Amino acid sequence: MNIKLIHSKVNAVLKAASPITLPVDIESIAKKRGLDVLPYELGPDVSGLLAIKDGKGTIGYNSTETRVRRRFTIAHELGHYELHKEKSDLFVDKQFIYRSQNSPITVDHQIMEHEANYFASCILMPTDQVRKELEKMDIDLVSEEGIKHLAKVFEVSTTAMSLRIDKLGFF
Known part of the structure:
Protein backbone atom coordinates (compact mmCIF):
# COMPACT_ATOMS: atom_id res chain seq x y z
CA MET A 1 0.00 0.00 0.00
CA MET A 125 -10.98 11.44 10.23
CA PRO A 126 -8.18 13.85 9.28
CA THR A 127 -5.12 13.61 11.53
CA ASP A 128 -5.13 17.23 12.68
CA GLN A 129 -8.83 17.18 13.51
CA VAL A 130 -8.51 13.90 15.42
CA ARG A 131 -5.62 15.35 17.42
CA LYS A 132 -7.63 18.52 18.23
CA GLU A 133 -10.65 16.52 19.35
CA LEU A 134 -8.47 14.33 21.56
CA GLU A 135 -6.96 17.42 23.21
CA LYS A 136 -10.48 18.67 24.07
CA MET A 137 -11.62 15.42 25.69
CA ASP A 138 -11.71 14.93 29.45
CA ILE A 139 -12.66 11.27 29.19
CA ASP A 140 -10.38 8.30 28.84
CA LEU A 141 -9.63 7.81 25.18
CA VAL A 142 -9.39 4.05 25.37
CA SER A 143 -12.73 3.81 27.10
CA GLU A 144 -15.83 2.80 25.21
CA GLU A 145 -17.28 6.20 26.09
CA GLY A 146 -14.31 8.02 24.53
CA ILE A 147 -14.47 6.07 21.28
CA LYS A 148 -18.24 6.56 21.06
CA HIS A 149 -17.83 10.30 21.61
CA LEU A 150 -15.22 10.62 18.85
CA ALA A 151 -17.21 8.40 16.48
CA LYS A 152 -20.19 10.69 16.96
CA VAL A 153 -18.11 13.85 16.31
CA PHE A 154 -16.64 12.41 13.10
CA GLU A 155 -19.87 10.59 12.19
CA VAL A 156 -18.16 7.24 11.66
CA SER A 157 -18.56 3.82 13.23
CA THR A 158 -16.86 3.07 16.51
CA THR A 159 -14.86 0.39 14.70
CA ALA A 160 -13.57 2.90 12.13
CA MET A 161 -12.72 5.37 14.91
CA SER A 162 -10.86 2.75 16.95
CA LEU A 163 -8.85 1.64 13.93
CA ARG A 164 -7.98 5.22 12.98
CA ILE A 165 -6.81 6.14 16.49
CA ASP A 166 -4.75 2.96 16.64
CA LYS A 167 -3.21 3.63 13.20
CA LEU A 168 -2.31 7.16 14.32
CA GLY A 169 -0.61 5.74 17.41
CA PHE A 170 -2.82 7.57 19.92
CA PHE A 171 -3.59 4.44 21.98
Whole structure:
Protein backbone atom coordinates (compact mmCIF):
# COMPACT_ATOMS: atom_id res chain seq x y z
CA MET A 1 0.00 0.00 0.00
CA ASN A 2 1.36 3.40 -0.99
CA ILE A 3 0.66 5.36 2.21
CA LYS A 4 2.63 8.42 1.08
CA LEU A 5 0.56 8.71 -2.12
CA ILE A 6 -2.69 8.27 -0.18
CA HIS A 7 -1.75 11.00 2.31
CA SER A 8 -0.79 13.29 -0.57
CA LYS A 9 -4.13 12.74 -2.34
CA VAL A 10 -6.15 13.14 0.89
CA ASN A 11 -4.31 16.35 1.78
CA ALA A 12 -4.89 17.78 -1.72
CA VAL A 13 -8.61 16.94 -1.61
CA LEU A 14 -9.02 18.37 1.90
CA LYS A 15 -7.07 21.51 1.00
CA ALA A 16 -9.34 22.11 -2.01
CA ALA A 17 -12.38 21.64 0.26
CA SER A 18 -11.19 23.85 3.11
CA PRO A 19 -12.18 24.98 5.58
CA ILE A 20 -12.88 21.55 7.02
CA THR A 21 -15.65 21.26 9.56
CA LEU A 22 -16.70 18.15 11.42
CA PRO A 23 -18.13 15.85 10.45
CA VAL A 24 -16.38 16.08 7.08
CA ASP A 25 -19.01 16.66 4.37
CA ILE A 26 -17.81 13.82 2.17
CA GLU A 27 -20.71 14.00 -0.27
CA SER A 28 -20.03 17.68 -0.94
CA ILE A 29 -16.31 16.97 -1.35
CA ALA A 30 -17.00 14.18 -3.86
CA LYS A 31 -19.30 16.47 -5.83
CA LYS A 32 -16.66 19.23 -5.86
CA ARG A 33 -14.27 16.65 -7.33
CA GLY A 34 -16.70 16.29 -10.25
CA LEU A 35 -18.44 13.10 -9.15
CA ASP A 36 -22.15 12.44 -9.07
CA VAL A 37 -23.25 10.88 -5.77
CA LEU A 38 -26.50 8.95 -5.90
CA PRO A 39 -28.44 6.58 -3.65
CA TYR A 40 -29.31 3.17 -5.08
CA GLU A 41 -30.98 0.04 -3.85
CA LEU A 42 -27.99 -2.23 -4.30
CA GLY A 43 -29.17 -5.23 -2.32
CA PRO A 44 -27.84 -6.57 0.97
CA ASP A 45 -24.35 -7.50 -0.26
CA VAL A 46 -23.25 -4.31 -2.05
CA SER A 47 -22.37 -1.15 -0.13
CA GLY A 48 -21.43 0.98 -3.09
CA LEU A 49 -19.87 1.36 -6.49
CA LEU A 50 -17.90 3.75 -8.63
CA ALA A 51 -18.57 3.83 -12.36
CA ILE A 52 -16.40 5.91 -14.67
CA LYS A 53 -17.45 6.73 -18.22
CA ASP A 54 -15.61 9.17 -20.46
CA GLY A 55 -13.67 10.43 -17.43
CA LYS A 56 -16.87 11.24 -15.49
CA GLY A 57 -17.39 9.35 -12.25
CA THR A 58 -20.57 8.34 -10.47
CA ILE A 59 -20.63 7.03 -6.92
CA GLY A 60 -23.62 4.92 -6.03
CA TYR A 61 -24.21 4.05 -2.40
CA ASN A 62 -26.63 1.60 -0.84
CA SER A 63 -29.52 3.71 0.42
CA THR A 64 -30.58 1.02 2.91
CA GLU A 65 -27.38 1.12 4.96
CA THR A 66 -26.75 3.29 8.02
CA ARG A 67 -25.61 6.89 7.59
CA VAL A 68 -22.11 6.17 8.91
CA ARG A 69 -21.77 3.22 6.53
CA ARG A 70 -23.00 5.35 3.58
CA ARG A 71 -20.47 8.07 4.46
CA PHE A 72 -17.62 5.55 4.58
CA THR A 73 -18.76 4.05 1.27
CA ILE A 74 -18.77 7.45 -0.44
CA ALA A 75 -15.28 8.16 0.94
CA HIS A 76 -14.09 4.70 -0.13
CA GLU A 77 -15.37 5.16 -3.68
CA LEU A 78 -13.84 8.65 -3.80
CA GLY A 79 -10.60 6.93 -2.82
CA HIS A 80 -10.90 4.61 -5.79
CA TYR A 81 -11.51 7.62 -8.03
CA GLU A 82 -8.52 9.57 -6.72
CA LEU A 83 -6.15 6.59 -6.57
CA HIS A 84 -7.23 4.03 -9.15
CA LYS A 85 -9.31 5.62 -11.93
CA GLU A 86 -6.73 4.64 -14.55
CA LYS A 87 -6.90 0.98 -13.53
CA SER A 88 -10.61 0.29 -14.04
CA ASP A 89 -13.89 1.93 -14.98
CA LEU A 90 -15.96 0.03 -12.43
CA PHE A 91 -15.41 -0.64 -8.73
CA VAL A 92 -18.03 -2.53 -6.72
CA ASP A 93 -17.82 -2.87 -2.93
CA LYS A 94 -19.31 -6.30 -2.33
CA GLN A 95 -19.34 -7.04 1.38
CA PHE A 96 -19.23 -10.79 0.98
CA ILE A 97 -16.08 -10.60 -1.15
CA TYR A 98 -13.99 -7.82 0.36
CA ARG A 99 -14.81 -8.58 3.96
CA SER A 100 -14.40 -12.32 3.67
CA GLN A 101 -11.42 -14.54 4.41
CA ASN A 102 -12.22 -16.61 1.30
CA SER A 103 -12.07 -13.73 -1.15
CA PRO A 104 -11.66 -14.80 -4.80
CA ILE A 105 -10.23 -11.42 -5.84
CA THR A 106 -6.61 -10.91 -6.88
CA VAL A 107 -3.88 -9.56 -4.61
CA ASP A 108 -3.74 -6.34 -6.69
CA HIS A 109 -7.48 -5.88 -6.24
CA GLN A 110 -7.19 -6.50 -2.50
CA ILE A 111 -4.46 -3.85 -2.31
CA MET A 112 -6.71 -1.35 -4.11
CA GLU A 113 -9.52 -2.11 -1.65
CA HIS A 114 -7.18 -1.59 1.33
CA GLU A 115 -5.93 1.66 -0.19
CA ALA A 116 -9.49 2.92 -0.74
CA ASN A 117 -10.37 2.01 2.86
CA TYR A 118 -7.31 3.82 4.16
CA PHE A 119 -8.12 6.87 2.01
CA ALA A 120 -11.67 6.86 3.42
CA SER A 121 -10.38 6.64 6.97
CA CYS A 122 -7.92 9.50 6.45
CA ILE A 123 -10.40 11.82 4.77
CA LEU A 124 -13.27 11.23 7.20
CA MET A 125 -10.98 11.44 10.23
CA PRO A 126 -8.18 13.85 9.28
CA THR A 127 -5.12 13.61 11.53
CA ASP A 128 -5.13 17.23 12.68
CA GLN A 129 -8.83 17.18 13.51
CA VAL A 130 -8.51 13.90 15.42
CA ARG A 131 -5.62 15.35 17.42
CA LYS A 132 -7.63 18.52 18.23
CA GLU A 133 -10.65 16.52 19.35
CA LEU A 134 -8.47 14.33 21.56
CA GLU A 135 -6.96 17.42 23.21
CA LYS A 136 -10.48 18.67 24.07
CA MET A 137 -11.62 15.42 25.69
CA ASP A 138 -11.71 14.93 29.45
CA ILE A 139 -12.66 11.27 29.19
CA ASP A 140 -10.38 8.30 28.84
CA LEU A 141 -9.63 7.81 25.18
CA VAL A 142 -9.39 4.05 25.37
CA SER A 143 -12.73 3.81 27.10
CA GLU A 144 -15.83 2.80 25.21
CA GLU A 145 -17.28 6.20 26.09
CA GLY A 146 -14.31 8.02 24.53
CA ILE A 147 -14.47 6.07 21.28
CA LYS A 148 -18.24 6.56 21.06
CA HIS A 149 -17.83 10.30 21.61
CA LEU A 150 -15.22 10.62 18.85
CA ALA A 151 -17.21 8.40 16.48
CA LYS A 152 -20.19 10.69 16.96
CA VAL A 153 -18.11 13.85 16.31
CA PHE A 154 -16.64 12.41 13.10
CA GLU A 155 -19.87 10.59 12.19
CA VAL A 156 -18.16 7.24 11.66
CA SER A 157 -18.56 3.82 13.23
CA THR A 158 -16.86 3.07 16.51
CA THR A 159 -14.86 0.39 14.70
CA ALA A 160 -13.57 2.90 12.13
CA MET A 161 -12.72 5.37 14.91
CA SER A 162 -10.86 2.75 16.95
CA LEU A 163 -8.85 1.64 13.93
CA ARG A 164 -7.98 5.22 12.98
CA ILE A 165 -6.81 6.14 16.49
CA ASP A 166 -4.75 2.96 16.64
CA LYS A 167 -3.21 3.63 13.20
CA LEU A 168 -2.31 7.16 14.32
CA GLY A 169 -0.61 5.74 17.41
CA PHE A 170 -2.82 7.57 19.92
CA PHE A 171 -3.59 4.44 21.98
